[in-house]
Amino acid sequence: MTVTPAASTTDTPAAPAAMKQLSGNFSTFLTLLTTQLKNQDPTSPMDSNAFTQQLVMYSQVEQQIGTNDNLKSLIAQGSSNAAAMTTGYLGKKVSIVNGQAALIGGNANWTYNLTKPAAATQLDISDSNGKTVFSTAGAIGTGNHSLAWDGKDSHGNPLADGSYKLTVTATDLAGGTVASSVASAGTVTQIDMTGGTPRLIIGSMEIDMADIAAVAN
16 A cells, blocks of 8 residues: 655745845845935935835735745645545545446456336446447346446457446436446555545556545445
């Protein structure tokens, strides 16, 4: 059980470099302003509004750099909290409700539910590219049904382990659609944090936290 570390999302040199550049520009501005004040015509003094606006502008830029730094800190803190929370899923069996299941060692299992009796039910399994690799007829009764798949395509060829999705298409006697739902289960073996958002890994399948309906020991 492992956790893949997240890539750094904070560019630490950026903020100090921006502040350093701002400080350099501000020092240059003060030098020029001091020189102008020393050499101004006493009978026609400079309008103070112009350099007052410049000072306000520098202050606003400095505040914006500080705000950006605070936002980066909050984002980093949120990512750390998410990582800490997600590690609690390691070794736990979870229920998945997006139709996907992990094919591991030539074995994948789903449970599907029909809300009412169907005249015909079609079960299609597709790979991670959306290509249908296996099809069969399904149960037509109301309630829960299971599908155990041996990982072979419609021609009997064994397929590689990975993520596969079950789609259920059920119709009644009038040709109307019978509502259905699909679920599977698997044990979380890794946490992938490289994308910034935690993803759970079951076998070689990655799923989002939002696709988890239940967790069991």
